[in-house]
Amino acid sequence: MIIISKSILNDYCAKHPETYEHILNWYQESRKSNWRNFSDLKKSFNSADNVGNDRYVFNIKGNHYRIVALIIFKVRTVFILFIGTHKDYDKIDASSITYQKR
Numbered sequence: 664m665i666i667i668s669k670s671i672l673n674d675y676c677a678k679h680p681e682t683y684e685h686i687l688n689w690y691q692e693s694r695k696s697n698w699r700n701f702s703d704l705k706k707s708f709n710s711a712d713n714v715g716n717d718r719y720v721f722n723i724k725g726n727h728y729r730i731v732a733l734i735i736f737k738v739r740t741v742f743i744l745f746i747g748t749h750k751d752y753d754k755i756d757a758s759s760i761t762y763q764k765r
Contacts, residue, residue, distance in 0.1 A: 664696050664734075668743040668762060673729075675746045684726040685745070699736055715758035718744065731757045 672690060678682045689708075698704045700712050710722045713733075721730040729752040731745040744760050745752070 664693050664700060665692065665738075665740045666694055666743065667740060671743045673745055682724060682728055685728070686730075689721060689723055689730065693741055697739065698734070702738075704734070718758055718760065720752075720757055731755070731760055 667691070672686050676686055677735045692707055696703070696707050698707070704711055704719065708721055709746070710726070714720055717732050717733050717735060719732055721732070722728075723730055724745075726749060728746065728748055730743060731752070733742040733744055734740070735742075742762060744762050745755060745757070
C-alpha cells in the first residue's frame with residue numbers, strides 16, 4: 664500500500680517515543696500489504712474497524728493508541744488522518760475526520 668502523510672506518524676513518534684516500535688510495525692505491515700478490501704485488511708489487522716466513509720481505525724500498542732486512516736483500496740492508498748491515545752480518539756468523529764496539517 665502507498666502510505667500518505669507519514670509525517671503525522673513521524674511527528675507523533677518524536678513527541679511520544681514509547682510508540683515508535685509499535686507505529687513502525689504498523690507502518691511496515693501496511694506498506695507491504697496489498698489490501699483489496701476490508702476483508703484483506705482484517706487478515707493483517709484483526710482488530711481494525713470500519714467506521715464509515717472509507718475510514719478505518721487501527722489499535723496500536725494494545726489499544727493504547729489509535730490510527731485513523733482513509734483507505735482507497737482501488738488505488739492501494741492509505742491516508743493517515745489521525746493518531747492519538749484512546750482518550751484523544753474518543754474526542755473525534757472518526758467517520759468524518761479529515762487531514763489537518765499540525
